[in-house]
Amino acid sequence: MAEHDLDADHLETLDRDLGRLSTLEQASVFVARPLVGPGIALIFMVFAGILAATVFGASSNSFIVIIAAVFGAYMALNIGANDVANNMGPAVGANALTMVGAIVIAAIFESAGALIAGGDVVSTIAKGIIAPSSMPTVSVFIWAMMAALLSAALWVNLATWIGAPVSTTHSVVGGVMGAGIAAAGFAAVNWATMSKIAASWVISPVLGGLIAALFLWFIKSRIIYQEDKITAAKRWVPVLVGIMSGAFASYLALKGLKKIIKIDLQTAILIGASIGVLFWLVMRPLVARQARGLENRNKSLKKLFNVPLIVSAALLSFAHGANDVANAVGPLAAIVQASQSGDYGTAISIPLWVMVIGAAGISFGLFLFGSKMIKVVGDQITKLNPMRAYCVALSAAITVIVASWLGLPVSSTHIAVGAVFGVGFFREWDTVRRMKKVKLTPDQQVEVSVEERSRRKLVRRSHFLSIIAAWVITVPAAAIISGLIFMVFSWVAI
Structure with missing residues (x-):
């Protein structure tokens, strides 16, 4: 026992x-x-440094290029964590894609856009922000670009941490400006270019929001509020898909294929119109077949928008990879060129291995950290469904075409997030408008007003204010950080 x-x-x-x-x-x-x-992420940054050492070889400036490659990898990781959410967030928020599916599609199409159609030339010193002649020596220029790259990455990292989608291009521009001022004074800055960039803070989100709201109004009035929703959808969904196809064809022809062939605006619009008509003809029988047996309610309509929404998100990612990656790795390419030849006054060619670092870094950043910003853009600003998210994707493509036609500077980040805001604010306005049409007794009016006061707004004001604040301070914040970093570099290395 x-x-x-x-x-x-x-x-x-x-x-x-x-x-x-x-x-x-x-x-x-x-x-x-x-x-x-x-x-x-740290392992990837070390790998980028090893790749730079292998490709660049042994020379007097190889150590500088290795450090720049590490900083460039860090910047690419932050682009993946922050910027890509603008393309995939609406599709995830509308439940058209799972988080895993969105990350996989974005990684493939962002990398493809960067490597296949990525711009092979970046204008002198980040699009003319700083006059090349203002830099006294090659060494000063190299360390200024190094400070710009590191400051942009740090700022985007901070913005991701607080949950604010910001423009990576504006971060790089602010970094270049701050380092240029620290190196050569305020006279070195091209203030005309900076004023255009400041104007894009207002133009991009407002234009994106207005176009998205316009399409949502069209969908509501022509499909959702119709008595026979399915018949209306069979008529108008092919038209909307044709508009989307044409817009993306023009967008990619104009912005995404610069490396392969240069196309002017008129030709791009003609290509887009032709492809738009073709897709309209193709989609008519497909949508009619898909609509068979669907019930006459809004939930049924969502099924008709899911596939076009996923395709539009993939195309946005491809176009983003083709355009914004080059801007982000521009300072790294400038450092490589200046280290090799001592020339920093001409256009900067981006080597393939630099583009590989940019493309791979975006994919890693998206896989490791991208889910947070995808949730912010797709779910935490306003509630999205496939129709609303489709309006956001359409707006992103069309706004770039309109801005190019008008010669206006725009930010893809500001356009996409502005479109999400536009959809949300339109829904608020439309809800109030429809409630006013309903005849209520005085008691019911009191009851409704109390309920509405206690109910959360369709657009979360805290996110709206924090994101707008982050947009406004991106350039000055990146500039201040860059200036401080350059001062440290100048004490240590120059």
Whole structure:
């Protein structure tokens, strides 16, 4: 009996010990989980440095290029974590894509856009922000670009941490401006170019929001509010898909294929119109077949927009990879060119290995950290469904075409997020407008007003204000950080 009790005591003690070990293991996993992403990111940055050392070879400036490659990889990771959410967030928020599906599609199409159609030339010193002649030596120029690259990456990293989608191009521009001022004074800055960039803070989101709201009004009035929704959808969904196809064809012809062939605006619009008509003809029988058996309610309409929404998100990612990656790795390409030839006054060619760092960094950044910003854009600003998200995607493509036609500077980030705001604010306005048409008794009016006051707004004001604030301070914040970093570099290395 005593032996039996002893065995039971041993087993009980063993169970407690195993329980403690299991709890300890779970706690270790919980503590280590936040370190996995930064750990993989650090490995990628080290790999970028090794790649630069291998490609660039042994020379007097190889150490500088290795450091720049590490900074460039860090910047690319932050682009993946922050910027790509603008393309995939609406599709995820509308439940047309899962988070995993969105990340996989975005990684493939962003990388393809960067490597296949990425711009092979970046204008002198980040599109003429700083006059090349203002830089006294090649060494000063190199360390100024290094400061610009690091400051832009740090600012985008901070913006991602606080949940604000910001323009990576504006971050780079601010970094170049700050380092240029620190190196050569305020006279070195091209203030005319900076004023255009400042104007884009207002133009991009307003134009994107207005176009998105216009399409949502069209969908509501022509499809959602119709008595026979399915018949209306069979008539108008092919038209909307044709508009989307034409807009993206023009967008990619104008902006995404510069490396392959240069196309002017008129030709791009003609290409877009032709492809738009073709897709309208193709989609008419397909939508009619898909609409068979659907119930006459809004939930049925969502099914008709899912596939076009996914395709539009993929195309936006391709176009983003083709355009914005080159801007982000521009300072790294400038450092490589200046280190190799000592020339920093002409246009800057981007080597393939630099584009590989940019494309791979975006994919890693998206996989490791992108889910947070995708949730912010897709779910936390306003509630999206496939129709609303489709309006956002349409607006993003059309706004770039309109801005190019008018010669206006725009930011793809500001356009996409502005379109999300536009959809949300239009829904608020439309809800109030429709409520006014309903005849209510005085008691019902009081009841409704109390309910509306307690209900959350369709656009979360806290996100709206924090994102607008982040947009406004992006250029000056990146400039200040860059100026401080350049001063440190000048004390240590110059």
